[in-house]
Amino acid sequence: MPHPYVLLSAAVSLDGRLDDTGPERLLLSGPADFDRVDEVRADSDAILVGAGTLRADNPRLLVNSAERRAARVAAGRPAYPLKVTVSGTGDLDPTANFWSTGGEKVVYTTDEGAVTAAEALHGLGVDVVPVGPGLDWRAVLTHLHDVRGVRRLMVEGGGRVHTQLLQQGLADELQLALAPLVVGQPHAPKLFGDGEYPGGPRNRLRLIETRPVGDVVLMRYVPTAPGTGPVPSAADHRWLALACELAAECPPSRTAFSVGAVVVAADGTELARGYSRESDPLAHAEEAALAKIEPGDPRLPAATVYSSLEPCARRASRPAPCARLILDAGVRRVVTAWREPDTFVAAADGNGLLAAEGADVVVLPEHESAAKAPNRHLN
Numbered sequence: 001m002p003h004p005y006v007l008l009s010a011a012v013s014l015d016g017r018l019d020d021t022g023p024e025r026l027l028l029s030g031p032a033d034f035d036r037v038d039e040v041r042a043d044s045d046a047i048l049v050g051a052g053t054l055r056a057d058n059p060r061l062l063v064n065s066a067e068r069r070a071a072r073v074a075a076g077r078p079a080y081p082l083k084v085t086v087s088g089t090g091d092l093d094p095t096a097n098f099w100s101t102g103g104e105k106v107v108y109t110t111d112e113g114a115v116t117a118a119e120a121l122h123g124l125g126v127d128v129v130p131v132g133p134g135l136d137w138r139a140v141l142t143h144l145h146d147v148r149g150v151r152r153l154m155v156e157g158g159g160r161v162h163t164q165l166l167q168q169g170l171a172d173e174l175q176l177a178l179a180p181l182v183v184g185q186p187h188a189p190k191l192f193g194d195g196e197y198p199g200g201p202r203n204r205l206r207l208i209e210t211r212p213v214g215d216v217v218l219m220r221y222v223p224t225a226p227g228t229g230p231v232p233s234a235a236d237h238r239w240l241a242l243a244c245e246l247a248a249e250c251p252p253s254r255t256a257f258s259v260g261a262v263v264v265a266a267d268g269t270e271l272a273r274g275y276s277r278e279s280d281p282l283a284h285a286e287e288a289a290l291a292k293i294e295p296g297d298p299r300l301p302a303a304t305v306y307s308s309l310e311p312c313a314r315r316a317s318r319p320a321p322c323a324r325l326i327l328d329a330g331v332r333r334v335v336t337a338w339r340e341p342d343t344f345v346a347a348a349d350g351n352g353l354l355a356a357e358g359a360d361v362v363v364l365p366e367h368e369s370a371a372k373a374p375n376r377h378l379n
């Protein structure tokens, strides 16, 4: 199911706290960083915070710059991004600033919480959307994408919301403003709570930018750990997009597909990458990538192979097709964008071969057009 691009945004102390325990909101950023946040908001289709943040901070969550609002309107967008909150109980204060400022608002809640929320917010024009007996984040993101047309979602906390989105592999990017202060209070809210995160405790996110903004440092990270089993994660999309980009590197051919492949360990470490005809005129992408990894590498059984095209199931040019090479390498998870058409081999079913031997195969059709792009000449 397509989701919006999910950007987690927070200001955080040197000891990883979002706030102190006092009644007033702790201001971690300065004016320059608040202005940066305003710009990120203006670029977003929707801004989401948890009900805990509404209660603690009573935020407005507006685009404050008149120029940025005007630019949004000139581009055919509403002046303010959609405001979104999540609540399990539906126990929401109708006098909060969130409801009386900005543009449209939506609450995602449980079936039970919807009754309470609809009563509390009656007459405020708020869309109350129940997503089931519990708060299912995938259902929330799918609804935002499909029904609300949200393509870029900025999540501004709090800790419980950030924690769940990162733990469930649903965050595409983290933007953290590291503030030069130490809170030191054991019960102050943490940015990320305890629990299991994708890739385990050794997973390293990829740093994509650092920049001083006033006296804070902006750090941007992207998660790297693949999803598990049949459930795709935001990192799966990123790695598959890379595989599709690699396909453009292939020496051209009229008699074979151009394909890219990446092999990634469970902790998000890239083990190898390859593309068709990289090492010799007959090499396939998955074969080229796997050949760069020591056979028996202990990371292979938990690794994921990303391939822009479904791994081949039959092959005249080599003794073993790529689906077999993947299984023989011990890999049990494959993410691909495009099912193999009948161009060279009729009814090839590499995905079926992989699945029949217990591998999880995830097809992400959102990347199909990128996977096909370097193969247009074969139509």
Ligand SMILES: NC(=O)c1ccc[n+]([C@@H]2O[C@H](COP(=O)([O-])OP(=O)(O)OC[C@H]3O[C@@H](n4cnc5c(N)ncnc54)[C@H](OP(=O)(O)O)[C@@H]3O)[C@@H](O)[C@H]2O)c1
Residues within 6 Å of the ligand: 009, 010, 011, 012, 017, 018, 019, 025, 026, 028, 049, 050, 051, 052, 053, 054, 056, 057, 086, 087, 088, 089, 090, 091, 134, 135, 156, 157, 158, 159, 160, 161, 162, 164, 189
């Ligand atoms: N420094 C920063 O950038 C920043 C930004 C935002 C917030 N904060 C701070 O973060 C703190 C608030 O964080 P928080 O963790 O307490 O609250 P939160 O993450 O904002 O919201 C948590 C609430 O969201 C609902 N919720 C979230 N996930 C749910 C699930 N799976 N099932 C059911 N309900 C769910 C629940 O609402 P119900 O209780 O209604 O059921 C829950 O109490 C405040 O101190 C605030 O100042 C700091």
